[in-house]
Amino acid sequence: MKIKKNIPLIDQHDKNGFWGEKFGGNFIPETLKKPVEDLTKLFEKLRKDKKFIKERDYYFKNWVGAPTPFIKLEKLTSHLGGAQIWTKVVSEANGGAHKIYNATVHCLIAKRAGKKYIVGDTGAGYAGKMLSMAAKKFGLKCKIFMGAKDIKRQKPNCDAMKKNGAEVVPVYTGSQTLVDAVSECMRYWVSNCDTTHMAVGSTVGPNIFVKICGWSTSQISRELLIQIKNAFGTVPKKIKLLNCVGGGSSSFGFWNEFMNYNKKQIEFVGIEAGGPKKSKKHAAPLTYGSKIGILHGAAQYVNQNSEGQIDETESISAGLDYPGVSPLHCFLKDAKRARYTAASDEEALNAYQIVTKYENLNPSLEPSHAFAEAIKIAPKLNKETIIIVNSCGDAHKDKDILKQRLGI
C-alpha cells in the first residue's frame, strides 16, 4: 500500500470511495444514495470555488481565531530532559477544540445547499458544542445526538449546546457513547435528508464525510508548517508530531500538510485510548490489531468479536471512546506512514498532572493521551529532536472526572 505524492490523501481513493482498496467506501442504504451523491457534487464544486475558499478563510480567521498558538513547553522540556517539547494550542480556537473547523465548513456547505436544519453526533461534546455554535452563527436549526453516558460525564459541553439553542437528543442504546450517537444521527438523517444537512463529527462515515472533515481540519497543519518555519528558520531534521486518535480528525488535520515529507524527518505518531489498565476493553483498534469490519458506512479496522459484532469500548476520554477509526488512518497505518500506540487511562491522568504542574496549559483527557507518549519518549531522545503535541482540547469539560479521579 503506497501513498502517492502530490495528490491530497483525501483524494487517493478509488471510484468506489476506498482508500488503499480496503478502507472507506459507501455502505449506505438506498435512500441515502442520492443525498450522498448530491453532497459529493456540491463539496467537490465548492472546494474549487475561490469565493467559497475566501469565505472559509474569512471565518477561520475572524471567527475561529486562526492561527492558534505554537509554543515551546520549556519547563516540561527541562523537567523531562532530552527532546524539545512544543505544542500547538488548538484548544485556543473558538469553543476550545479542533472540532470548530469541521463544524464551520459543514454549516457553510449546508447554507449553500439551501438546508435550514443541521444534525450531528458528539462524544466528548466538542463536536456538538461547535456545531451548535456554528449553527447559531449561520442561522441553522441544530439537533445533536449524544450518548446518555457522555451527557453525564461531559456536562459542561452539553450545557453549552443547549445554551446555543441546539436540541440535545440523548441516546440510550448500546454503550450510550459516541458509537451509538453516530448510529442514531445517521438513522435520523435517513428519514430527514430532504430538509436536513448531516455533519459527521470526525473523519469517519461514508466517503464524503471523511473528505469534508479531513479537508476542514487540515487548516491546523497549514498553520503549523508556517509556524515551524518561523520558529526554526527551516523545517528541522527530526520532528515527531504526536496526536491522540479517536475517529482521527485532529490527527489527520495535524499531519496532512506534512504528508510529502520523509517519515525520518517528520514522523506521525497517533495515540489511541488504551482504556483502564485493569480492563480488557479499549478504544485502540490500530494498536491492538483489530480486524477490518464495517462501521457507520465505511470499512475500517474496528474492535469486534469473532462473529463480527462491534465490541464495547472503555476509555476515560469520551472523545476517544470509539471502536473504529478513520479509513484515512487505516490507510496511513498499512502504508507504514504513521505509527500508532496507546496510552491507558492512568497514563493520561498522570500526563495531565505533569503537564499542568509545569505549564500553563489545560489539555483535555484526549490530548493528555498524546502527552503521555511525549513524556514516555522525550527523555530517550536528544535535544535536536522536536516533539510537537497537538493540544486539541481544553479540559474544562473534564472537570467532574478530574475531581473524581484526582481530587483536582
Ligand SMILES: Cc1ncc(COP(=O)(O)O)c(C=O)c1O
Ligand atoms: C478534544 C478532543 N480531542 C480529540 C477527540 C477525538 O476525535 P478525533 O480523533 O476525531 O480528533 C475529540 C473528540 O470528541 C475531542 O473532543
